[in-house]
Structures are given as C-alpha cells and as structure tokens.
Amino acid sequence: EAQVTQNPRYLITVTGKKLTVTCSQNMNHEYMSWYRQDPGLGLRQIYYSMNVEVTDKGDVPEGYKVSRKEKRNFPLILESPSPNQTSLYFCASSSHRAGPGPQHFGDGTRLSIL
C-alpha cells in the first residue's frame, strides 16, 4: 500500500531535549516536505527536499533541521525544542521532479513541548 509513515504519532517532551520525527515513503517520490499545523494558521511549510541531498527552507524553518540521505526518508530534527514548537506536524511527499505536485500526507505527529 502506498503510504507516508510518520513516527511517533504522539510525543510529550520537555524543553531542550533533542527529538527526531521520522518520515518514510514507499512511493519512490522525489519531493518531500514537512509542515506544521496550528489553529487559524493552516499548514505552514518548514522544510522541503526536491531530491536526495537537496533540502531548502520553507516559511518557518527556525528551530528545525532536516536531512535527505535516502530517497525514502526525510527526518525532522528539533535540536532544542521549545514550547512554541508544540504543534501538529505532517510529512508529505509527491512525485513531481520539478516541484511540489499533489501531496500525499502522513497521519501526523502531535508534539507537546513542556
């Protein structure tokens, strides 16, 4: 089954404790992206990757890191999480080489930073 898999689905942690949210897709998609969703703000793009070893900032990259060492994986790293990063996070992928085509979303990761 074609899917985007995120882990964990839920996480409660404390300020400053490094965490990684994994994202994996099995559709051989070139484009992958991370979004955060907050009430009233919709989805905001954090980082995206057009292909392996190619990553770029979205609109809200501060406090986040990503890597794209393999085509299927695109982990999101919070080196020193802060409470303002409490949010619902979605990973997505699409097949278009030239940019963000129709996005296939994972089920989301709800992060709470205390």
Next chain:
Amino acid sequence: GQQVMQIPQYQHVQEGEDFTTYCNSSTTLSNIQWYKQRPGGHPVFLIQLVKSGEVKKQKRLTFQFGEAKKNSSLHITATQTTDVGTYFCAGRRLIYNQGGKLIFGQGTELSVKP
C-alpha cells in the same frame, strides 16, 4: 507572513445549501491545489489547477483558477454531511528560487447541519 489568504475561516450551512471558499495570493502562482481534511485526519489531495482561467468539476465540486493566476475558488453545490471538514488551497509560487515552496491558505472549516 502568510501570502495566500483564504476566506471565510468558518462556514456553517444547512444540508442542501451551497458553499464557496476563496483563496487570494499576493503573488502569481504557477499552480494551485485543493485539499480536504476531515476532523482528526490528514489533508487529502482533491485537485490541481494549472492554467489561467481553468475550471474543473468533480461531481458537486467546482474549482476555478483566476485569469491572473492569483486567486481560486472551490464551490460545493447542495452540501451533504459527508462534505464536513476543512478545505485548504495551496499555491506554488512562480518565483525563480521559490518554486519548490508550497503555500497553504488558512483553511475554511465547513460544518453541515442535517
């Protein structure tokens, strides 16, 4: 800040009434996508519009892309309870070094009273 504005933020309708949500961008878009997110779920791709003035239909849903490729609308005819959810537009910028970004509107939350 957010450069794709979507209105209204909320819409409550009686079943059978029509519904429209609008998106406006401050910059020209190369394409626009529409997504639906059911409560507790992840966004699901509905459609992509690419051409100036394009109109596409999916059963009771009609999607339009403006002539200037800066605005778009989604119209649902005769809403049903299954239409409940949040509808998002997402635009890809037509700017040389930002073509990989996808900018989402804030979303319109639709509730349908039986």
